[in-house]
Amino acid sequence: MGLADPINKTVRRVPVWSVYLMGAVPMGWLFYQGATGGLGPEPIKALEHRYGLIALQLLVAGLCITPLIRFVRINLMRFRRAIGVLAFSYVAAHLLVWLVLDLRSIALIWSDIVKRPYITIGMVGFLCLQPLAMTSNNWSVRRLGPLWRKLHKLTYLAVLLGAVHFVMLVKGWQWEPLLYLGAIVCLLALRIPAIQGPLLQVRGGAMKSAHPRGG
Amino acid sequence: MAIKTPKLSWADVTPESVFVNRRQILAGMGALSLGGIAGRGVAQGDLEPNSYEDITSYNNFYEFGTGKEDPARYASAMTTDPWSIEIDGLVDAPGTYDFAELVTGMTMEERIYRFRCVEAWSMVIPWNGFELAQLLDKVGVQSGAKYVAFETLYRPEEMRGTRSPVIDWPYREGLRLDEAMHPLTIMATGLYGKPMPNQNGAPIRLVVPWKYGFKSIKSIVKISLVAEEPKTSWNMIAPNEYGFYSNVNPAVDHPRWSQATERMVGGGLFASRQDTLMFNGYEEDVAALYDGMDLQKSF
Known part of the structure; x- marks a missing residue:
């Protein structure tokens, strides 16, 4: 792998805090844009959708970390927590825009959650992320031990629900959400031993030493 | 019958400055400009139109893409003359x-209407146009006709959104004949003059101001008078979500x-x-x- 080593070397010099910073900037910037007319004449929906989309993109990015190591030996593992925490923050911001700016009524919120399957699905996805965000610290990793890895497999469900939520909320069958769903299904499929095994064999036995921790 | 008449736009008839100071006109005209009819339901003078910028930058016109800003970005590729x-x-x-021949002789009016999208957003738009009834009278509706079907232009080389199969192109809409003949139903050829x-x-x-926006079909190239209820695009895509009538109704939720x-x-x-x-x-x-219709069923 001629390319993986230089990439890994460069990446090692990038501090993790810079990923948090880069990830957080769009949140504030988009809000500012929305408040000052930069998101068009319907900024509430625009902000809701932009936060939601960034959340989904970050979740997809998080799913890429392990396959990148396994299959191409590019190691971005040290950024995975930052990506996950940022993804959760964007989901929370997406939800807050919906609650505080969009609906503004407990009755409307409750009836939407109960009556609208795509919102129910989105909420379940959000709830799945809750314990993951709460345990995204070194103390929890140590405390929970092997249980931590099991718990964090909930990400798979959350990401899948997020993509289904996106597919369901648009009118008709549109390309964009279906592409996200397709990508996520592929990334999850790479984790199935029956699919992963043959792929790794193709890559050659040398890859085995590069097996990462975590799933 | 193709006698070419000089193409006059509404802006040629009324100086733009008259349109700019909207509220003064409204104060002067009251419900008069609606021929009295819409004034009964919604006092036209109470409606504050959205800005030209809002109306022309936030659109659903899937022939140019599914994003709200896609039509403003890509619709200029469409040849309209x-x-x-x-x-x-x-x-x-x-x-x-x-087009010019068809609109000749029609009584042009300004109609300030609410516009309610099925996606739960709304605008107020000052349209310029004429009653569809006038056009139907001009071509002569025969007694067997019960419905009016409409089609939007389908020209893939000018409409990038049609590469996506989200709709079975061309876009189709329809009205019952009495809805089409209703004085509130207009064919609009302009906005803000x-x-x-x-x-x-x-x-x-x-x-059609009392129906969800998708019924108000754009860039029309075909009008058919028919005996049976015509197929309409959103109803074809999801009949449980979009009925033929699609009247704005706060009591009937979208699923x-x-x-x-x-x-x-x-x-x-x-x-x-x-x-x-x-x-x-x-x-x-x-x-x-x-x-006599059950609007929960005939939604």
Whole structure:
């Protein structure tokens, strides 16, 4: 792998805090844009959708970390927590825009959650992320031990629900959400031993030493 | 029958400056400009139109993409001159009419209407146009006709959104004949006294203010008078979500979202929702069309 080593070397010099910073900037910037007319004449929906989309993109990015190591030996593992925490923050911001700016009524919120399957699905996805965000610290990793890895497999469900939520909320069958769903299904499929095994064999036995921790 | 008449836009008839100071005109005219009719349901003078910028930058016109900003970005690729409209079916004078020829002799008016999208947002739009009834009278509706079917232009080389199969192109809509003949139903050829912008359905579109926006089909190239209820695009895609009638009705929710409230476009990041009105506020004028119908079933 001629390319993986230089990439890994460069990446090692990038501090993790810079990923948090880069990830957080769009949140504030988009809000500012929305408040000052930069998101068009319907900024509430625009902000809701932009936060939601960034959340989904970050979740997809998080799913890429392990396959990148396994299959191409590019190691971005040290950024995975930052990506996950940022993804959760964007989901929370997406939800807050919906609650505080969009609906503004407990009755409307409750009836939407109960009556609208795509919102129910989105909420379940959000709830799945809750314990993951709460345990995204070194103390929890140590405390929970092997249980931590099991718990964090909930990400798979959350990401899948997020993509289904996106597919369901648009009118008709549109390309964009279906592409996200397709990508996520592929990334999850790479984790199935029956699919992963043959792929790794193709890559050659040398890859085995590069097996990462975590799933 | 293709006698070319000079193409006059509404802006040629009325100086733009007259349109600019909207509220003064409204104060002067009151409900007069609506021929009295819409004034009963919604006092026209109470409606504050959205800005030209809002109306022309936030659109659903899937022929140019599914994003709200796609039509403003890509609709300029659509050729609207020359433009002809085929009128067929149960009419006395079927044929392909040049746009200018078709609108000749029509009484042009300004109509300030609420516009309520099925996605629960709304605007107020000052349309320029004429009653569809005038056009139908011009071509002569035959006695067997019960419905009017409309089609939007389908020209893939100018409409990048049609590469996506989200809709079985061309876009189709339809009205029952009495809905089509109703004085609130207009064919709009402009807004704010300017020729219709491409993203809003140039050069000519339908506007049915008491129905969800998708019924108000854009860039019309075909009108058919028919005996049977015509196929309509959104109903073809999801019949459980979009009925043939699609009257604005806060009591009948879309399966995936509530229709009880709506948000006025242009209110900014901190604007709140407002209650959606039955028949979008035109109940007094149009409710009689649906006497005896179960609007929960015929949604």
